[in-house]
Amino acid sequence: MRNTTAPPDPATPLQSPPAPAPAPEHRPRRLATPAGTALAATLLALFLLLSAVLAIGLGSAVIPPLETLRHLWAALTGGVISADEVTRHQVVWEIRTPRVLLAAVVGAGLGAVGVAVQAMVRNPLADPYILGVSSGASVGAVLVGVVGGLAALGVYAVSVGAFLGALAATLLVYAIAHDRRGVTPLRLVLTGVALSFGFQAIMSVIVYLAPGNEATGTVLYWTMGGFGGATWGTLPPAAATILIGVLLLRRMSRPLDVMALGDEAAAGLGVDAPRLRRRLFLLTAVMTGAMVAVSGAIGFVGLVVPHIVRILVGADHRRVLTVAPLAGAVLMVWVDLVARVVAAPRELPLGVITALVGVPVFITLMRRRGYLFGGR
Template sequence: MSQTSPPAAAAPAPADRPPDPPRRPATPAGTAIAAAVLALALAVSAVLAVGLGAAPVPPAETARHLWAALTGGTIAADEVTRHQIVWQIRTPRVVLAAVVGAGLGAVGTAVQAMVRNPLADPYVLGVSSGASVGAVLVGTFGALSALGIHAVAAGAFLGALGATLLVHAVARSRTGLSPLRLVLTGVALSFGFQALMGVIVHLAPDGEAASALLFWTMGGFGAASWESLPVVAAGVTAGILLLRASARQLDAAALGDETAASLGVDTDRLRRKLFVLTAVMTGAMVAVSGAIGFVGLVVPHVVRILVGAAHRRVLTVAPLAGAVLMVWVDLASRTLAAPRELPLGVLTALLGVPVFIALMRRRGYQFGGR
């Protein structure tokens, strides 16, 4: 009598895996807590960064010098040199690092929504390359010399605006500004600007153009001063507030043009407004710091994991996260190889690449919803 063995249980397919646990949506209270924690971390980081350097100053003494400068207090005669180091040299640099980091975090969020591309960053539209051309032209041929120490920064800003106008003119079609045309035009013109920079450096009579090019392509806050800080700080702050006021429209635009139109959002008009606003903010930041990569690319993704994808929450937390990150990256750039400074772009790339790879391999996180 033959016996039939019971059928063997089918082995699970290799692709079978337990589903990810549902992720609890972020709440307004959670966003407020994250913002409060980051604001406190920024204040502590700023005091520590001002005190650390080739001539370290204890945190309590750093705070005393800062308080004296802000309130008009008196400083002992034997502390004048240290006070100048704290207030005139380090504090403008730390404040500028925080301002640029906040701006990059906000602009990166807006640009990714504007072009609906998770790989977009503040420099994807060719603004940084145009700024670099302007800076190198001024440094090589002495244009705008009437502006003195601000000539190179002014040249960089004018170059950024010129690149913005050119990208807008080339990318615009009868149907408006499409995300794909913006990205492709920005990338193509970036290569053209880089080629132009190479020609300028090659024809320059000395090596100053090459050193200027290195700064504007790698970034740095070595030129920070109280004179140049108010303009960029006011511009970045106003830009962040305007972007946050457009958060609901950004939420709609991220769903696609047809869905946004059904919700009453004119995506072409919104894209033009965002294009001008982000270009002006990026140009102002590049003019004082050069091009600093990966911050505007990675910070928005990390913040979305923490507080969700709603742009009002992201644009509340991303500027604070970018500011904290940039303060510590700048501190590392001027202390790791002291007395020489490491280019900020090198450090942000070394930090941003592994973080981005970790995000891609993180279960449950989807770039661009796919």
């Protein structure tokens, strides 16, 4: 049988198949530029202000936004409030405003510290509590609540005990993880996880031996988180610590980019990775201790927010550390609002809300953007 298929004409150029469309994860991000990052930060800052006003007005007693702004303006400028508005003014200024501001401050700190810890240990699953700081803070708070130490500090005794417990846990983790080669990311993570289990066992023993149920509520608060104890007295120390910490972390953004390449590559580029890791370890520990001391341990915020921000603005740490604090602040303000109103007059622990939101978001990110979690 003759082959009737005509041979290709040598004068006709062969057409190559069309190039495949780039994968979605490799398409350029519109916000991954200085201008795009500035736009994202500006929009988040405006949304944070709007969210704060709404959160201050909403609750078991709803106060309209314009009236909320009027009370805030009167408090800031020393304006006159009529006698029948004193109670609402106190609700706005004395109860809800410090709580909402503390939620924004803690959310900003969790977002920034999450970015720094993930870079420090080179682990996308790291969060601010992976090094055992929160468990140590919980032990300190429970000990003060049960034993009654630091009584001279009054209402701040438990918070100070939590902060001291966080610092003690930090020193213990560093001492165990350090050897003649310094502190490696893997040793830090393993030591922090192991000591977290140890601290949790200590808390269980304290709860078991404590008379009555006086320690149970303290343990639940410090392990699930909440802003019920927010006052104008607790806000300034936490805000100052976290603000200074965020600014220092942002100044370290370029060394963080280099350290992400590995210690050897960083050394070739003039960055002392072990020294930088020690500075980051101390700074993030102080910031985490300050946050846990005023809010307890709030999970998933420091884990999920950095990944979402990297998807939006790229992996450059200067851009990430610009947007992540604002994103964390917005998220925490709304989480606290939901915790206050969904089961009013009772409050849900913040850890419940962040887990219900964070778990599906994290799974979705892992399935759709798998390369961000260590590659496919």
